[in-house]
Amino acid sequence: MTERRRLEDGIEIDRDLAESVGLPEDLDAGVVGPYRFPNPRRRLTAAWLYAVAALVMAVLAISTPGYWFMVGVTLVLVVWHVRASWPLGIEQEEALDKSAQVVPFAVGHASAAVTFHGWRSRPRWHVIAYDADDPPSTRALVEFDAVTGEYVGEPYTEAVPD
Numbered sequence: 414m415t416e417r418r419r420l421e422d423g424i425e426i427d428r429d430l431a432e433s434v435g436l437p438e439d440l441d442a443g444v445v446g447p448y449r450f451p452n453p454r455r456r457l458t459a460a461w462l463y464a465v466a467a468l469v470m471a472v473l474a475i476s477t478p479g480y481w482f483m484v485g486v487t488l489v490l491v492v493w494h495v496r497a498s499w500p501l502g503i504e505q506e507e508a509l510d511k512s513a514q515v516v517p518f519a520v521g522h523a524s525a526a527v528t529f530h531g532w533r534s535r536p537r538w539h540v541i542a543y544d545a546d547d548p549p550s551t552r553a554l555v556e557f558d559a560v561t562g563e564y565v566g567e568p569y570t571e572a573v574p575d
Contacts, residue, residue, distance in 0.1 A: 450527055453499045453536055460494035463487050497534045502560045505538075512540035512555035515568050521545035527559060537565060549573050 467487040474480035503511070505525045513520040523542040530537055536559035543549035553570040557563060 450501070450505060452501050453497070453529075453534070454501070456494045456498040460491050460498065463491045463494065467491060493533075499534070499536055499560050501536060502558075503538070503562045507562070508538040508540055508557070508559070509542075511557065511562065512538075512542055512553075512568075515555060515564065516542050516553040517568075517570065518544040518551055518553075521547075521549055536560065543573070 467484050470480050470484045470487060474484055508525045509523050512523065512525075520542045521544055523540055525538055525540045527536050528539055529535065538557055538559045540555045542553050542555065544551040550573055551570060552573050553568045555568045556565045558565060
């Protein structure tokens with residue numbers, strides 16, 4: 414019998430097939446573990462790098478006036494990165510739990526994704542939830558603020574098209 418790799422989401426892949434196509438370890442959910450969405454707070458790192466670049470350009474601008482425009486543009490980037498570095502207040506698991514509390518049916522399958530809104534790129538969780546019927550007959554879209562966890566609008570529900 415062929416050895417199989419069992420992934421967390423229920424997909425089974427023959428080990429021979431995985432090795433023949435060169436499936437990298439980072440695509441194997443059993444090896445890597447659960448996925449974590451990167452926190453937008455790490456934009457502060459980019460802000461610091463831009464600030465250092467602006468300082469270097471400002472020193473060079475002493476002898477070359479044309480650099481002052483680039484210093485200004487870089488400082489605008491610094492300010493934007495600092496203002497857009499929102500901390501994630503809730504993670505994916507909590508987003509899924511919170512959405513299950515507001516939809517008018519028992520949730521079977523659900524999926525969450527982060528989107529960004531506004532010029533400061535405030536993160537929002539968008540959760541698509543399907544009812545527990547087999548096959549699902551209803552689905553809902555729930556959206557809420559990923560920083561505070563507050564709901565944005567009402568859940569949108571509809572019948573699943575055939």
